[in-house]
Every structure is written in C-alpha cells, then in structure tokens.
Amino acid sequence: MHTAPMPLPVVRTEGSRIFLADGRVLIDGIASWWTACHGYNHPHIRAAVAEQLEAMPHVMFGGLGHEPAYRLATRLAGLMPDGLERVFFTDSGSVAVEVAMKIAVQARLNRGERGRTKFLAFRGGYHGDTLGTMAVCDPEEGMHALFAGLLPEQVIAPLPRDDASRAEFDAVLERHAPGLAGIIVEPLVQGAGGMVFHDATVLRHLRDAADRYGLTLIFDEIFTGFGRTGAMFAHRTAGVAPDIVTLSKALTGGTSPLAATIAHRDLFDAFRSDDPAKALMHGPTFMANPLGCAAANASLDLFETEDRLGQAGRIEARLRAGLEPCRSMPGVVDVRVMGAIGVVQLDAIENPAALRARLVERGVWIRPFRDIVYLTPALTIADDELDALIGAIGAVLARAAA
Numbered sequence: 001m002h003t004a005p006m007p008l009p010v011v012r013t014e015g016s017r018i019f020l021a022d023g024r025v026l027i028d029g030i031a032s033w034w035t036a037c038h039g040y041n042h043p044h045i046r047a048a049v050a051e052q053l054e055a056m057p058h059v060m061f062g063g064l065g066h067e068p069a070y071r072l073a074t075r076l077a078g079l080m081p082d083g084l085e086r087v088f089f090t091d092s093g094s095v096a097v098e099v100a101m102k103i104a105v106q107a108r109l110n111r112g113e114r115g116r117t118k119f120l121a122f123r124g125g126y127h128g129d130t131l132g133t134m135a136v137c138d139p140e141e142g143m144h145a146l147f148a149g150l151l152p153e154q155v156i157a158p159l160p161r162d163d164a165s166r167a168e169f170d171a172v173l174e175r176h177a178p179g180l181a182g183i184i185v186e187p188l189v190q191g192a193g194g195m196v197f198h199d200a201t202v203l204r205h206l207r208d209a210a211d212r213y214g215l216t217l218i219f220d221e222i223f224t225g226f227g228r229t230g231a232m233f234a235h236r237t238a239g240v241a242p243d244i245v246t247l248s249k250a251l252t253g254g255t256s257p258l259a260a261t262i263a264h265r266d267l268f269d270a271f272r273s274d275d276p277a278k279a280l281m282h283g284p285t286f287m288a289n290p291l292g293c294a295a296a297n298a299s300l301d302l303f304e305t306e307d308r309l310g311q312a313g314r315i316e317a318r319l320r321a322g323l324e325p326c327r328s329m330p331g332v333v334d335v336r337v338m339g340a341i342g343v344v345q346l347d348a349i350e351n352p353a354a355l356r357a358r359l360v361e362r363g364v365w366i367r368p369f370r371d372i373v374y375l376t377p378a379l380t381i382a383d384d385e386l387d388a389l390i391g392a393i394g395a396v397l398a399r400a401a402a
C-alpha cells in the first residue's frame, strides 16, 4: 500500500477553478465527483440558495410541505419517461438507491406478493456505500466476501453485452427470477466501476427481461444524469424507459446534497399514506431540504436557459480529438469518450497518488483510480481549460512511459 497524501486545503472555488490555501490554482477536470455541472459558484444558483436561506433553510417534510420541493418534483417528473411521476427526495445517492430498492420490494409486499425481495445487479456496478447498496455493487469492489453475513446477498450477473454474456445473464435470471424484485443498472456508463460503457441494446435486453419476469427495472442515473453522457439522461439516449430512476450528484449543480428517487405511478399506487402498514417505510430527517431544492430548481433553470447539452457535445468532440493521441502511448489499452466523459485506460496504474501529484504539479485536478485517468469536467468549461486538462494527461502519461 502507498501512504495517502495529505488533502490539499482549498479556500475557494469559481467556474472550473479550485483555489488552494497556498495560492496555487488548479483547473478542475472532474467537477467534484461529477456534481458541478455548471462550474462552481454559478451566480444563478447562489442567488436562489441565498433567497431560500432567508425564507426557510429547512423545515420537516412530514405533515408539512413546501413549494421548492413540489416545483422540483413536477419539473423532474416532466423530464422522465411517461408514468415516472412520483418523486421521493433524500439527501444522498446511496439513500436514493436504498429507497428505490425498498419501493420495489414493498410494493410487492403491499400487494400480498411475498418472497420477491432480491435484486439482480451487475459486475462492475456501483450504487453506493451503505450496506444495502454495497450488496448490489461489484462483488470485489463492494467487498462482499469481507462483509459476508452483514450484507444482504444479491444476485450478480454480467451485463448482457455479447452472445456469451447474454447467455450467462439469461441463465442467472431464469434461475433466480422467482426471488427477484428487480434489476438495477447504471445505464450506458458504469461510473465508479471504471467508466465502462455499454450501448442501448444492453438496456433493451434488460427491459425485455424485466417485462418477461415482471421485475422492476431501476436505472441508477446518479452519475449519468444531467447531461453527462451528452443527453439530459442516459435513458433518453438509449430510448429505454425504466420503472424507477435515481438521481443525485449533479442534481443541485454540485451545490448541496440532495437526491431523488422517481418511480412509476403503478409502483406508487401500491402504497397507502393513510395506512401505516402500507406507507413507504422511509422518512429521512432532512427529506426535501429547501436549500437543496432551491439549488436544484436553479440548476434546471440553467439547463433550460443555457445550452448545456450543446456544450456537452462540444466537450465530446474536443475530448475525442485531444485524447486520441494517448492511444499510441505505451501502457495505454483504451481511449474512450461518451458525452462529457473522457477516459484513458492503462494496463495498470501502479501508484495513483503519485500520478495525481504529477497532475497537480501541472496545475490540474484529476484523480486517477483503478486503471483509468478520466475527465468529467463542468459542462461550462472553457476550451483553453479543457485543452490544459487534456494536455496535462498527455504529458504525464508520456513522461510515465519514458
């Protein structure tokens, strides 16, 4: 193991820049784990949050409600496929996934259908760090063996990408279907699992499978949502409608923690808020935090008034052209780009912290992990900033090879 470097103290952020306490300024290549899609400190979001802070920073959402949440729920539902119109707000992505899983299971229980409590999830998948979500992560990354006995046991299959994996997926599904409540997948991109892409045929296969066995199909769009793959949501690009979508990460433009679980009305109809035994068994303290909802509404305003998806398309073209030369560098096994995601995959990265430090020396904040060096910049990043990020990757990889 390598010792972890000390965190770099940050005093300020602005646009795609991170200002360090020692006076250095870094260009941000990953938008704080893909959250700051409009860049940091966008004035429109700041103004909305400041106004909300004056009126009401928070109020409990049990028995009370507020306009910022209702407005946000209506707007999110308007962006979803037909029927996905019931929105549940929580405060982190992991919890949004937990809620999605609980909705899928409890809807069946409420309808008197017992014994269908498990999920089929995928190798290479990532859905969060809580116990319930770890169990549907990649078994090695999620350390299922280490936590055996603590984590619920789930069914893990390969993504059905080709004939062999389709056959394996179909066999696993058939064997386990009677005990399954649903299938959970990150559509088009497995993010934290290494930025691995798949195409719409995979998702169509999952939709067909879910329909055949009566399973709830959950698309975890926490990474892919809000323009990251080039469309507003990955399910749009793919043309496949799930039964539940989870959102977080860029939901508030990276301003504050908020997450949403959006379910089809057919699932919602299985719940009864007037019957404690049939109400959804979840109620986080900071549910629908008004500051978060105000930030998220302001973020959606920006998607409407500024051409974010056009910017994602321009980033895609620049990443393709800029990262392509890395392909011929020694140690590079793949270069891939989808929307505002650019990935250089290596044989292996011996020491990610050392590589990161060399990138910081070049004035960029990029965080290599596993075997990849990747860019997921703010959609508003300037061309020269993006070029600086791409250039830094090329330079450190060339030097590493030398």
Ligand SMILES: *Cc1c(COP(=O)(O)O)cnc(C)c1O
Pocket (backbone or CB within 6 Å): 092, 093, 094, 095, 097, 126, 127, 128, 129, 186, 191, 192, 220, 221, 222, 223, 224, 248, 249
């Ligand atoms: C980040 C992420 C999560 C977990 O979100 P947290 O807010 O970190 O709990 C879940 N699913 C996907 C696809 C993610 O990228």
